Amino acid sequence: MTAVTDVAPDPAATPPSSVKLVNLPNALTVLRLAMVPVFAVLLLHDGGLDDSDRYWAALVFVLAIITDRYDGMIARRTGQVTEFGKLADPIADKALIGTALVGLSVLGLLPWWVTVVILVREVGVTVLRFWVIRHGVIAASRGGKAKTVVQSLAIGLYIVPLTGLPATGRWWIMAAALALTVLTGLDYVYRALTLRRTSARAMRAAAARRAAGPSGASGARTDTAA
Template sequence: MNIPNRITISRIFLIPVFMIFLLIDFGWGSFLLLGADIPVSHFAAAVVFIIAAATDWLDGFYARKYNLVTNMGKFLDPLADKLLITAAFVGLTGMDMFPAWAAVLILSREFAVTGLRLVASGSGEVIAASIWGKWKTVSQIVAASAVLLHNVLFELAGIPFDTIMIYTAVVLTVFSGVDYFVKNKHVLTSSD
């Protein structure tokens, strides 16, 4: 297994650590940061989440720079992204920090595209991430981070950046999902 794939797998292993910090009340209290009152456990969860999300960029950069792109990586990378995002949005929804309707739309698209990829792989085809899929992932990561950090950079200015990013993530998620299905409709219409 090459280094980019190991980095991707490390992202998967960080998900339970993220969930522990997010969901377990350790009684650590909270602190005020740039106008936002942030529970220490949410801050710790955000740090782990951001580190895990950053490995998405790192594994891709490393794979492209050293020509280590593999079919395993093309499969694992989007899967790791989906697992991380699913954990974040389900956890945040359960804590009433993220709207359920947005989580359902985002996760429905994620499962639908995963299904499309599975059907394609059955006929030996790998559907790589598109540019819209990459922007969708970035918007989801920024939205989850803004919610986890209680809108820290924008709270004093009264800008609902976290809400803006939730809507941006939903729009890009739906658009990229439609884009995948339009560009790969042959996968579903093929008689193989």
């Protein structure tokens, strides 16, 4: 029963064919993808030593995060969910976060092990999504939403050129983001496995009912009445 509450109904899982591919949510997703190379150039320019470029990179990062916040929400509320959007949205997210993390590590601002742990989690969750997609959709947890917010804040603070105490303090925000990243990743693995088991039991039960046929069901009613 627990697995059932973890699975959110997804009325937009099979979007109607009348939904147009060219719409506002998809445009925001494509815009976020287009921002990734611009962000990378600004972040890495002059070895990250140009403070003005770092500030511009932070601005582009924030704008991209805003599009991530609204494209899915608009698509669901207006019934503009498309197969393209469902595929491109997570790709755009991972491209932005991955580029930011790798860029910060290349500049020596963030330890490589932090980047590896976060990217392994993000890629792993994406693979799990495709693994369970035919069994259902797992609702985003509060922990997952908190992870996204704290992770984005931490990365943003690393992009901005800081010195002294603020530079030291941002590590604790990144540590919190790292902890949430690992914990929510483990939670997603558990819920994905639970969803598959629940779905498999339901399919076996349905197959058994079909195999029993009308006569089997009728017999069961007769036995009960007797």
